[in-house]
Structures are given as C-alpha cells and as structure tokens.
Amino acid sequence: MTSDETAVVTEDVIESIERSAEVYGLSRSAGRVYGVLYFADGPLSIPELVEETGYAKSTISTVTRKLTRIGMIHRRSSQGGGRRVRFAPESDLWFVVQDVFRQYVDREMELTQRTFERALDDLEDLDGDRSDRRREQIADLAETYEQFQTLLTMAMNHSPEELIAAIEQSDLD
Amino acid sequence: MTSDETAVVTEDVIESIERSAEVYGLSRSAGRVYGVLYFADGPLSIPELVEETGYAKSTISTVTRKLTRIGMIHRRSSQGGGRRVRFAPESDLWFVVQDVFRQYVDREMELTQRTFERALDDLEDLDGDRSDRRREQIADLAETYEQFQTLLTMAMNHSPEELIAAIEQSDLD
DNA sequence: TTGTTTGTTCAGCATGAGCCGAACAAACAG
DNA sequence: CTGTTTGTTCGGCTCATGCTGAACAAACAA
Structure with a gap:
C-alpha cells in the first residue's frame, strides 16, 4: 500500500459504484469488489481483494463467484501457473446489462x-x-x-x- | 362472492402480475392488490380488498398507500360522501414507469x-x-x-x- | 513428509422487509 | 350519547439476505 494522493478521490467514486450496485439488485460488497478491481493496476487475487476491501475471505469468494457468473468480472486463471486465481473487471457494462x-x-x-x-x-x-x-x-x-x-x-x-x-x-x- | 367461471383463469393472471411486481421491486401483496383492482367491476374499499385478497387490514392500508404514491392506483375519495375510500387501478402502466x-x-x-x-x-x-x-x-x-x-x-x-x-x-x- | 498459502463451504449471527393482530382515531347510524 | 364501521399506526413475528469465522480441501514449498 504505497502513498497515493488519488486514493481519497477514488474512494468517493467506489462508494458511488457501491450505491449503484445496490440500486441494480447487487450487494454493497459486490459494488466494492468491482470498484476496487476497476481501479486496480492489474488482476487481483482473493487475498488481495480481502486486503483492499476489508471483507472476509468467505465474502470475497462468494461475491467473486456471483460477479463472474453475471459477467461483471472475469477469472484470469492459471496465469503464471499455480492455484492462485486473479480477477479482472469487465469494462463494457452495457454488454453485462444485455x-x-x-x-x-x-x-x-x-x-x-x-x-x-x-x-x-x-x-x-x-x-x-x-x-x-x-x-x-x-x-x-x-x-x-x-x-x-x-x-x-x-x-x-x-x-x-x-x-x-x-x-x-x-x-x- | 357470486359464482364465476372466469375466476380460475383470472387467478392465474393475477399470480402472474404478482410475480412481475416482485421482479420490479414491489411486494407480492402489492401485485395482488393491483391485480384484484384491475379485474374488479369498480373501485374497491379497504374492507373489500381485505375480503378479496385475504391480507390483513393493516397490510392493505400500507400497500394501498405505497401504490397510490407511485401512481399505480388512485384514490377515488369522498364518492357518495362518507369516510369510505375506494381505489381504482391506473391502466396506463407505461405512464407509471415513466x-x-x-x-x-x-x-x-x-x-x-x-x-x-x-x-x-x-x-x-x-x-x-x-x-x-x-x-x-x-x-x-x-x-x-x-x-x-x-x-x-x-x-x-x-x-x-x-x-x-x-x-x-x-x-x- | 510437514507446514503454508489459497480457495470453498457451512453454521451462525445481524439486519431489513413483509405481514399480522391489536390498539387507536375518525366518521357515521341508531 | 352508544355502538359500528372504516382507516392508520405500532409492536412483534417470520423469513430472506449479507456477512463472518471456522473448518475443510487443494496446491505448493520446505
């Protein structure tokens, strides 16, 4: 977690995404996860999402599964081998809605x-x-x-x- | 409650309205109330809605208030004088959505x-x-x-x- | 092998929504 | 005035959902 002057601004936007997610029938945590992934410098693993969001591991596991199922995020699996799974956001939200x-x-x-x-x-x-x-x-x-x-x-x-x-x-x- | 061969068929349609109401964020009871009003021969009062829907008086009171607020039904108040309030359905649903x-x-x-x-x-x-x-x-x-x-x-x-x-x-x- | 890290699953807890019955207020009928 | 009917409000019950921690399984490192 490096010092980052943009973090405060980004936080507001992520909160806004959280609220939007709720309006469209998703949980707050789902909005948070998507928001964090959207601004991340690359795909994140579950432990990293736990670190960034503050949610429990089990919550992240459940939420990532749901978001993957509806296509809002994607599994970048088996990259670099190993069991570690990483998630990346789908940026074309209209596609997701459709x-x-x-x-x-x-x-x-x-x-x-x-x-x-x-x-x-x-x-x-x-x-x-x-x-x-x-x-x-x-x-x-x-x-x-x-x-x-x-x-x-x-x-x-x-x-x-x-x-x-x-x-x-x-x-x- | 007169004998009515159309009741069975109508019941299916009302159940379908109930499910649709749920999809769009309303309660099952709200869908039921709207459905009953839609097929009624005229505006109905709260006691009549209690009779037709089987819900408690308090539920009908709450639900009619909500439906009135969003414009899905209308109060035909003070018709024939008295305190009795009657409700009629708004048939132009596109207008309600807007x-x-x-x-x-x-x-x-x-x-x-x-x-x-x-x-x-x-x-x-x-x-x-x-x-x-x-x-x-x-x-x-x-x-x-x-x-x-x-x-x-x-x-x-x-x-x-x-x-x-x-x-x-x-x-x- | 043994220990560590990653990910899933499950029972349990807290919160919120829907619904109910009871208590209450308001209007009318006798 | 007394009794009845209509409508609202409120406490409490139930059920669904979000979230958690703990237990477990799977892959890797030593």
Missing part, C-alpha cells in the same frame, strides 16, 4: 406472456358479459406487456449509441 | 454523475502517471454512465410506440 437481461428478465417475460395466452384460450369457450369483459381486460394487459417485451428486446440488440441516434433521428420529423 | 423513473432513478443517476465530475475536478490539480490513469478511468466511467442517462431520459419522454418505430426505422439503413 447478458443479464437475456438470462433473467427475458425468460420471465416470456413466461408471463404464455400465461396470458393460456388465459385467453381458456376464456374462448365461455359465454356471457363477464367473460367478454375478462377477455378484453386480459388482451389489454397482454398487449402492453408485449410492447414492453418488444422494446426491451430491441434495446438489447443494439448499442447505446445506435439507440440514441435512432431516437434523435425520429425526433427530427 | 413517473417512478423520474422520481427515483433519475435523481440517483444525477447524483452519481456529480460525484464523477467532482472527482475529475479534484484530480485536475494532481500530476503524475497515477493521477493521469485515474482521470482516464473515471472519465470512461462517467461517459458510460452519461450514455445510460441520456438513453433512459429519452425513453422516458416517448411512448413505447414511438420508441419501437424509431428503432425499426433506423434498422432499415
């Missing part, structure tokens, strides 16, 4: 739409004002949901630059 | 950007390789974040139809 979306949200939305479709099928056979109203209500819900789904799927297949350009372009009309 | 975003996420992101700017200012005065590297790293982060911010802000100022059309249009190039 990947997480594809794994979780997308699946959930498809399941929901399937439920709507099945409900509409079941109502097909029924007569009466009530079932007519239900059909309409569920069809409305399904349409809104499908719109969200379409929008998010399209967003996940483009870069932020492309999306911003597309919307700006359409605003010129 | 509103919640403006209140919470937007504020959080602006705060984060302010932190980045302050950090860059502080680093201005320092010399040396390390502070040069820090400046670059933080500038990268800030740029990514600003891109997200821009994108989301733009999304919040358009309808889903407009957004989908804009992206589809740009895909034709």
Whole structure:
C-alpha cells in the first residue's frame, strides 16, 4: 500500500459504484469488489481483494463467484501457473446489462406472456358479459406487456449509441 | 362472492402480475392488490380488498398507500360522501414507469454523475502517471454512465410506440 | 513428509422487509 | 350519547439476505 494522493478521490467514486450496485439488485460488497478491481493496476487475487476491501475471505469468494457468473468480472486463471486465481473487471457494462437481461428478465417475460395466452384460450369457450369483459381486460394487459417485451428486446440488440441516434433521428420529423 | 367461471383463469393472471411486481421491486401483496383492482367491476374499499385478497387490514392500508404514491392506483375519495375510500387501478402502466423513473432513478443517476465530475475536478490539480490513469478511468466511467442517462431520459419522454418505430426505422439503413 | 498459502463451504449471527393482530382515531347510524 | 364501521399506526413475528469465522480441501514449498 504505497502513498497515493488519488486514493481519497477514488474512494468517493467506489462508494458511488457501491450505491449503484445496490440500486441494480447487487450487494454493497459486490459494488466494492468491482470498484476496487476497476481501479486496480492489474488482476487481483482473493487475498488481495480481502486486503483492499476489508471483507472476509468467505465474502470475497462468494461475491467473486456471483460477479463472474453475471459477467461483471472475469477469472484470469492459471496465469503464471499455480492455484492462485486473479480477477479482472469487465469494462463494457452495457454488454453485462444485455447478458443479464437475456438470462433473467427475458425468460420471465416470456413466461408471463404464455400465461396470458393460456388465459385467453381458456376464456374462448365461455359465454356471457363477464367473460367478454375478462377477455378484453386480459388482451389489454397482454398487449402492453408485449410492447414492453418488444422494446426491451430491441434495446438489447443494439448499442447505446445506435439507440440514441435512432431516437434523435425520429425526433427530427 | 357470486359464482364465476372466469375466476380460475383470472387467478392465474393475477399470480402472474404478482410475480412481475416482485421482479420490479414491489411486494407480492402489492401485485395482488393491483391485480384484484384491475379485474374488479369498480373501485374497491379497504374492507373489500381485505375480503378479496385475504391480507390483513393493516397490510392493505400500507400497500394501498405505497401504490397510490407511485401512481399505480388512485384514490377515488369522498364518492357518495362518507369516510369510505375506494381505489381504482391506473391502466396506463407505461405512464407509471415513466413517473417512478423520474422520481427515483433519475435523481440517483444525477447524483452519481456529480460525484464523477467532482472527482475529475479534484484530480485536475494532481500530476503524475497515477493521477493521469485515474482521470482516464473515471472519465470512461462517467461517459458510460452519461450514455445510460441520456438513453433512459429519452425513453422516458416517448411512448413505447414511438420508441419501437424509431428503432425499426433506423434498422432499415 | 510437514507446514503454508489459497480457495470453498457451512453454521451462525445481524439486519431489513413483509405481514399480522391489536390498539387507536375518525366518521357515521341508531 | 352508544355502538359500528372504516382507516392508520405500532409492536412483534417470520423469513430472506449479507456477512463472518471456522473448518475443510487443494496446491505448493520446505
């Protein structure tokens, strides 16, 4: 731990990353680990992360596994041989968001739409004002949901630059 | 509680709404309350919601307050006079999303950007390789974040139809 | 071999959120 | 006024989650 005038400034930014991590459903420790790795001079091992973050070894082990699974950090394993594993941050966060979306949200939305479709099928056979109203209500819900789904799927297949350009372009009309 | 052949089908849809509510950071009970109101024949009072959902009165009171605050349901108060308050669902969910975003996420992101700017200012005065590297790293982060911010802000100022059309249009190039 | 370092797993503790029932306040009906 | 209905607030319970320390396994060094 060498003397470093930039440490204080960096600390503020890492705390900000911590808070953002929490907003997006990760733990504070996960944000801290990512932040430390982001500013590190190279990949860090678990003991080094323990030293830098102050968290227990077990916490670092769990957190690094989770962050690796969602692609926010990467294992630079077997570098220089040995058992020692090192972690490096993924700097393209948009890529991470897209990947997480594809794994979780997308699946959930498809399941929901399937439920709507099945409900509409079941109502097909029924007569009466009530079932007519239900059909309409569920069809409305399904349409809104499908719109969200379409929008998010399209967003996940483009870069932020492309999306911003597309919307700006359409605003010129 | 009259006999209703559509109840079974509706139940599946409400459960689906419950799960979606959880995904977006609300409680299961909040999803249930919204679902019941969505399919109700008119605004419901707290005792009626207790009857329909099975939750305790205190839970309904808390949940309706929260849903009202974020605009997912509305108080149809003082209808027919008296103290009895009734709740109706907001059917335009995109509107709700936009509103919640403006209140919470937007504020959080602006705060984060302010932190980045302050950090860059502080680093201005320092010399040396390390502070040069820090400046670059933080500038990268800030740029990514600003891109997200821009994108989301733009999304919040358009309808889903407009957004989908804009992206589809740009895909034709 | 024996000792050291690295990494994982697991039981236990603390904290926070959701929900409940009870107590309370407010409005109305008789 | 007394009793009933509606709505809010609060203490307490339960469950999930983050974090820890300790025990364990695996690789290396002596």
